[in-house]
């Protein structure tokens with residue numbers, strides 16, 4: 001198949017549609033308005049469900065409704081709207097339901113601004129909602145990856161019956177790049193066992209879906225069961241890209257960044273390498289589960305690690321946990337919807 | 351000997367946790383009888399609220415899901431849009447539907463979602479200990495209106511049937527009560543119609559049921575039934591507020 005030029009927000013839609021999305025629910029907010037605009041037309045063409053919901057809260061609860069039937073649902077928003085979805089996300093986790101959420105991050109806090117940002121890392125991976133839960137978090141850095149992760153997210157969300165978050169930003173959402181569409185068919189409806197689905201009790205006992213567990217010890221039991229699942233996800237689903245980290249015995253600097261910040265890091269890395277510096281890059285593709293082990297291992301072979309984020313320093317906390325005292329960890333960040341540039345990064349490498 | 355009165359198939363043989371004199375038990379039974387009579391138990395999906403009826407999934411003998419507080423109409427929308435041939439209904443209290451969930455109910459109605467809503471108005475927040483509800487009547491003492499609801503401080507009760515009656519997407523709205531046998535019979539007719547409308551794909555139907563909460567009203571069950579008649583129906587008159595089927 002020929003590559004086609006696509007905007008990130010559109011690639012999110014098309015990847016999800018390719019995976020077999022049944023229903024999309026959204027509410028306008030910049031910089032992700034193209035998602036609902038595209039879906040309103042495409043889902044109709046495909047005879048699938050599109051609703052412009054009355055709020056982000058309604059949208060995530062519509063996702064909940066679709067998910068209990070075993071069909072596939074997605075919602076997307078940008079930072080303030082994702083804050084509103086947190087209760088719904090917690091319910092999805094508590095009820096062990098699938099569902100895909102995309103956050104095309106913008107600058108915060110508050111109403112902030114509409115340019116790309118990475119200010120919602122904590123919210124995504126540390127549990128923005130209430131209770132002990134985890135959400136698989138994918139961080140694409142290119143439009144191609146947005147497309148691929150959108151497809152992948154539906155496999156993961158059904159495999160673990162746990163919501164998956166695609167953590168994009170205004171840049172990955174807005175930019176246009178060539179995309180190779182998949183020739184894989186949609187994920188088969190019965191790939192994963194769905195013996196929990198509510199679709200009417202014909203021929204079976206009635207079922208219930210709930211997260212309210214009031215009897216002594218019941219809720220603790222659920223939490224331990226979730227923990228087991230989260231441990232399994234941690235064992236199997238960590239995805240991380242490493243560049244130039246194996247070529248030499250000892251590195252001067254390893255850059256660690258996710259999403260669009262990692263692309264700027266690549267530029268800075270290339271300049272530095274031309275100037276003879278030994279520089280590598282670690283890019284987590286899954287922010288939860290986080291590649292602690294990869295970072296720990298590579299920390300032993302570098303003089304320092306430089307974490308670059310478009311925020312005040314969020315992922316750097318996880319990097320520090322991984323590194324311990326194995327090497328120095330420095331941070332370079334630009335908050336409030338500003339983008340780091342490669343000269344800034346290069347000057348910190350020197 | 352033939353049994354002429356039995357437990358509806360749509361109710362599990364479970365013990366309710368509802369207080370003595372509570373209206374929820376009666377309303378559950380009416381919903382269950384209607385679902386049996388319409389022969390839709392096996393294709394029904396119910397949505398339980400956050401409120402005293404949260405355990406509805408332990409009482410109803412068909413598929414039931416929980417929903418976050420106030421969000422059942424959004425959850426119902428999701429279900430019905432992907433499974434349009436199933437019967438989908440929400441069962442919601444007045445705090446759930448008329449306070450935190452006002453946006454969801456208004457917009458599900460506006461979209462004309464082909465669902466049924468059973469709205470239980472007991473003028474208080476039962477589950478959390480009898481606080482003021484959006485439907486608390488003027489003068490009514492609650493845990494958070496110790497001096498009685500005063501319009502100048504707490505405003506006026508919200509009238510959902512009246513409010514939604516101006517909405518074009520709505521097919522059917524009726525306010526009924528379960529405070530005496532005559533009203534219970536009327537309530538059942540109304541609930542049945544609201545489900546029949548859905549089967550006939552006529553769109554959004556809501557039945558508001560005035561119900562008793564003796565514990566939080568500080569009244570006996572019998573006093574509570576009287577109070578519905580003498581006080582609550584003065585603010586919330588019974589009747590049909592909209593019916594597109596006639």
Ligand SMILES: Cc1ncc(C[n+]2csc(CCOP(=O)(O)OP(=O)(O)O)c2C)c(N)n1
Pocket residue numbers: 399400401402403419442443444445446447470472474475476477478483
């Ligand atoms: C987001 C959220 N806010 C508040 C609550 C606490 N809460 C539980 S039940 C309830 C009120 C229920 O009252 P109502 O809907 O009138 O139903 P009733 O119990 O009277 O049947 C509240 C506020 C909650 N569970 N979730």
Ligand code: SF4
Pocket residue numbers: 367368369370371372373374402472476477562563564565566
């Ligand atoms: S508190 Fe009120 S609404 Fe709740 S079960 Fe008791 S009587 Fe019924």
